[in-house]
Amino acid sequence: MDNSIPVENPKVLIASANPLFRKGLENMVQERYGQTAMIQSTQTTSETLAVMESWQPDLVIVDYDDKSVSRTEFLHQFVAGDSTMQVVLVSLQASGGVVVYDRRTLTPAQVQDWFSTSSSSLQSSETPITKRSSSMKHYAFAGVLVLVLTFLVDLFLSTSRLLPVQASLQAKPIDRLFDLEIIAISFLFSLIMVFIGYSMIVFRRKPGQEEDGTYFKSNNRLEIIWTVIPLGAVIGLSYLGAVTLGETRQADPAPLEIKVVGGQWFWRFEYPEYGIVSDKMYMPVNRQALLKLTSQDVIHSFWVPEFRVKQDLLPGENLVRELRITPTLEGEYKVRCAEMCGTSHAYMESPVIVVSQQEFDEWVKGELAVMGTDPVARGERWAKNNGCQSCHSVDGTASVGPTWQGLFGKTVTLLDGSTVTVDEAYLLTAIINPNAQVAQGSTPNVMPQTYKDSISEEQISDIVEFIKSLQ
């Protein structure tokens, strides 16, 4: 391909809607080639493309700053075609300088030469091919920095105890996945930080550097890479997630069944095998527990961080959910509700106690003994298990509802002005039909109206005994 512009009668096309730009460049071209130069000018993209097609200019000069001549479209057309004409994208500066942004089939020396007759300064921002190898050096260096930072961040995160102690068999695969994700997080963090930091320091604009960066339209290779890699990562992680979930659900042949009931705002644990109901969850170590979870009102979520696994509790008999936990470490933990469920959500927690099989058997014996003989102890248990204590104190402290201390035998004035003495019948009515008799100073409709159905008669009479005992 012949790169030179003919000295005799060169055809020059100037594309700009700006008359000053056109005038300035015409002058330069004439200074360079003399009056023999043939000059045409165009003012829009389509006009420019049409003239290029029909007139076949030797040189095209495009106004870089002009909005009515789309340089992108123009360049695209030019690059796509097989024309040997020469193109210079220039920007005229207020100072009188000329900035060349892009050119084709013209070496920097030729541009220098071409403009040498004018007094303009000339700068080129095109990256010559020889810069390639030094850019590979930048990549290699940044790559090493990314690896080093990844290692350090991962070291920091994995030693800074983000998770509490691992106390169940099901926690193992989950923690393995966490380790992997922490490596991925460290890598992504480092990748972004190193590239931003490196660019800010190494490629900082030097004083006096005025031109724009190199123009490029798109980079297919880069776009394919940044689509395929995240896609692969997401698919890979979902596969690992599914495998891990499967591992946490592996069933032992004879698990200990525990029915877990959540309500506003209490936890209740029932052991059908033993006929025990408790407000604390006891678990023998190294034996799988099969939790059957259900809610009495809204959605709650069973979460003991040390066990890692978590499960929502949904209201409704047909929506009982299962969760398998094999505790591996004796100790006292806490179940907390992980689903915002109302005002006392944050306090909805109960002890979870992992003990040896022997201690567990003793606990079962003790529970059965308490429940078998003493109605007051049973009543205390039922009151706790049904969440009464989130509104009623047993020690005189003010709460949502009246305290139970000293309630029995007290004379209360009802909203209609009548006075009654609190006896067993009053307590019974107060529990199964709370709105029937509301004491002055209390708000009706706050206490749940559903205990008549959800608590058995025997249990309610135990609760009455318990309230009676609180003098």
Ligand code: HEC
């Ligand atoms: C959401 C809060 C709340 C819960 C939970 C709750 N109560 Fe109440 N309770 C109240 C309020 C408020 C009153 C006073 C207004 C009324 O009598 O309805 C009250 C009144 C009572 C009274 C009558 C006290 C008096 O001075 O007249 C008894 C007895 C009682 N509750 C027992 C229970 C029992 C037993 C439970 C659990 C099975 C329970 N409550 C659960 C809020 C609650």
Ligand SMILES: [Cu+2]
């Ligand atoms: Cu809850």
